[in-house]
Amino acid sequence: VIERLGYRPSGIARGLATQRTGTLGLVVPDVANPFFADVARGVEHGAYAEGYNVFLCNTEEDPDRELAVLKSLEEKRVDGLVLCSSRLDEAELRTVVSRHRTVVLVNRLLEGDGVGSVLIDDETGGWLATRLLIEAGHRAIAYLSGPAVSHSGQQRAKGYRAALEDAGLYFEAAWARHCSPMVAGGQEVAYDLLTTHQELSALFCYNDLVAVGALQACSELGRRVPEDVAVVGYDDIPLAALVTPALTTCRVPRYELGSQTVNLLLDQINGCSGGCEQIVLAPELVVRASAP
Amino acid sequence: VIERLGYRPSGIARGLATQRTGTLGLVVPDVANPFFADVARGVEHGAYAEGYNVFLCNTEEDPDRELAVLKSLEEKRVDGLVLCSSRLDEAELRTVVSRHRTVVLVNRLLEGDGVGSVLIDDETGGWLATRLLIEAGHRAIAYLSGPAVSHSGQQRAKGYRAALEDAGLYFEAAWARHCSPMVAGGQEVAYDLLTTHQELSALFCYNDLVAVGALQACSELGRRVPEDVAVVGYDDIPLAALVTPALTTCRVPRYELGSQTVNLLLDQINGCSGGCEQIVLAPELVVRASAP
DNA sequence: CTGTTAGCGCATTCAG
DNA sequence: CTGAATGCGCTAACAG
Secondary structure, three states: HHHOOOOOOHHHHHHHOOOOOOOOEEEEEOOOOOOHHHHHHHHHHHHOOOOOOOEEEOOOOOOHHHHHHHHHHHHHOOOOOEEEOOOOOOOHHHHHHHHHOEEEEEEOOOOOOOOOOEEEEEEHHHHHHHHHHHHHHOOEEEEEEEOOOOOHHHHHHHHHHHHHHHHHOOOOHHHHHOOOOOOHHHHHHHHHHHHOOOOEEEEEEOOOHHHHHHHHHHHOOOOOOOOOOOEOOOOOOOHHHOOOOOOOEEOOOHHHHHHHHHHHHHHHHHHOOEEEEEEEEEEEOOOOOOOO | HHHOOOOOOOHHHHHHHHOOOOOEEEEOOOOHHHHHHHHHHHHHHHHHHHHOEEEEOOOOOHHHHHHHHHHHHHHOOOEEEEEEEEOOHHHHHHHHHOOOOEEEEEEOOOOOOOOOEEEEOOOHHHHHHHHHHHHHOOEEEEOOOOOOOOOHHHHHHHHHHHHHOOOOOOOOHHHHOOOOHHHHHHHHHHHHHHHOOOOOOOEEEEOHHHHHHHHHHHHHHHOOOOOOOOOOOEEEHHHHHHHHHOOEEOOHHHHHOOOOOOHHHHHHHHOOOOOEEEEOOOOOOEOOOOOO
């Protein structure tokens, strides 16, 4: 008791003895992206509530760096791992999972092994967004699909194509284009798309950052939004409501994504994963000025 | 060599033996704030380059939580600590510092002990912003100063008052008001200020989020920006260039703030802190539409 | 129920 | 220069 004179038990020694470190790993492509910043906040909050600390690792969209941080987290003996929007292929992912005690994937699915996933229903999200544009009378709708390796982007593409089909519209491959998931990526590809395909009257974007880039491209080309071309984003980051025109978008519960993930992870760590190994959260359409 | 069959040295055991864990602690008020997200990116990048992992801790602007995460980082035996925008008072800060091996403060100064600091020259920043408004002919300039405990806010206030004095203007206490450092805080206080002090023709804001809130308040009140009231922000987060009107603001090198901090910290850890224990980075005025 | 002891997996030291 | 012993600060299993 008299150890008030400055003593803290060593978590390191305890970790060695118990094989539990009280730490989690969180790997994301980029914390500066508002999407992942909110997920990180949710993860950190949930972890703190249960006495865990979390290692933050950025992969900077680089698979090699992702592999490297994953290895360092192995050495740190984290009790659990949150792998967010992994850019690894399925085989790599499988070995990573096998080398860690417990892992939960975010925005990604891995069949077979009993690894948990927390996802957004992106197919429905893509469908809702595209459907909105179709109902507004658009017939030539482009899809700026983000990174080719993005699982979310692929799911949204499914919804996009399904909505076109449901409306009896033809899917035009030239209207779907990959882009970097940031403002500059959206600006560049939207500019190119709008100049080479004059028939386009609507753009469905991978995320809000891409949509903001698309807005800029429209402005440069003198195309009015939403009169000449409608723009729909994804995520509903705070920025979406603040740009002009305000973005119509698909809201994703980012903080909840993080907190639910960490809850599932901690359940698995504590053995009480009640069979529930897959959580899917629903996106929600938010209609603003860019596509009324 | 044949340990290819899945073996990773235990960083835990190594940490126990060497008394160095290869981990750093990063404590920030809120990662979802774009300012701290960029700082975190800089810290993580620099740490990764030197083989360190970093624990991310949010204090959520709560001093008790700050103390709690600091304690948990002690137990984790981090090799170094980056304490960003601490909301602790000087006495608390001093004991925290004494209990950690090495720490570098960001946006905060602590005289006496040889603790390193990396800061923005916020007094100059406040001076530049206020000066710009004065030169544009404004005489009644309010200051929305953010949290009362913010060291940055206090420094910017000094620059604000100095610029007023330099121009022979009188400092009006009722024109300087604290607010939460987010959009809602700026909106609320700007609204109140503009309705109770009709003479105000310019608002200098603690950060860009507050400035965006001020923009919203102006819009609600039917005051045109910049014709009726000029607005200046701080930080130059990506959002600043994307709102309408685009924000005039004071750019802060956030990523560099993080990377320089971690470099200083690692130098101190390795004993080669070449006397350079205080780094101050310069802000830079960025003139856009909200205050030409 | 309190007090003692044997590892946890490394790095460091010392002897060979 | 290679190989075996000691201890880092805890927890868990054990004995008193």
